[in-house]
Amino acid sequence: MSDKLLDLKLLLSESIIDEGLVVEIEGLGLSSLAVTQVVHRFLSFDLAHLSSTQRDAVIRLAIHLSPPEAIQYDAYITKARWMLIRDYISSNHVVNRDICERISRKIAGVLDMLEIERDTASSGYKQKLFSEQKGRCRSCGFLFGNTREYRDPYKPYHESWEELTESEVDHKTPICGLGDNQIRNLQLLCRLCNWGKGFGIVPSAIEEYRFAAIDVSSIERYHRCRCFYNVLIRDKRCVTCGETPNSVELTVRKKFVNGPYSISNLCTICRPCRSKDGIP
DSSP: OOSSOOOHHHHHHHHBOOHHHHHHHHTTOOOHHHHHHHHHHHHHTOGGGOOHHHHHHHHHHHHHTSOHHHHTOOTTSSSOHHHHHHHHHHHHSOBOHHHHHHHHHHHHHHHHHHHHHHOHHHHTTHHHHHHHTTTBOTTTOOBTTOOOOOOOTTSOGGGSHHHHTOEEEEESSOGGGTOOSSGGGEEEEEHHHHHHHHTOSSOOHHHHHHHTTSOGGGSOHHHHHHHHHHHHHHOOSOTTTOOOTTTSOEEEEESSTTSOSSGGGEEEEEHHHHHHHTOO
16 A cells, blocks of 8 residues: 555555444544545644644544543653554554554654644744754754664664654743743754753752663663753763764763763764764
């Protein structure tokens, strides 16, 4: 079947062997033409160009197929949002695995978009910020839109690539800290950096002790996000070539490979230098 499925009934007949669910979705009251348009837009992940009727249908479908913990997503949860949705769908319906994953990722994208749109005051500046920052995360220099996945336990995009590389509007000075919605107080961060910032400025000594001797791949993601962001705040340039996030993507590594996982033993390095040096 084509990657661009244009008919919801066809999609359901292939992926969901559950007449009850088919009836519920058909009960959205859409004409066959509207169904075709909704599904095409839904799978293309482009809410911005939908009519209000189509948009409502997509949102209702996303809600219907999502568990509460995915709708009200907590970043401290280790499992990615789309995985929560995938597991929920799989536990309640008989679903083709490949189609289920594709639907789950699209639904997660819809929920992500709704979260971004809640802050209407700042979302209007997103394109301008994107242009000013040349399409890069202000903190780590990730080039938004890059779909070429790679594995880096210190910067765990690979654990949920679409989710963690998403661009988000961030307030440099939070509203609660007397910041405002003016563009001078806004920046675009990748979700990983934004989470790292949002989880708190510096981990406590006890938290660092808790994770210091654990293999980096096994450390809880929220702690890696927070340590990653704090290292970049401290060391804004690659220790090898001196490049900044304005022109290259940054990550981190241990200063002493056999040392602990701690902010004091982590330093900034750009991805090209990291790859060239073969650093794990």
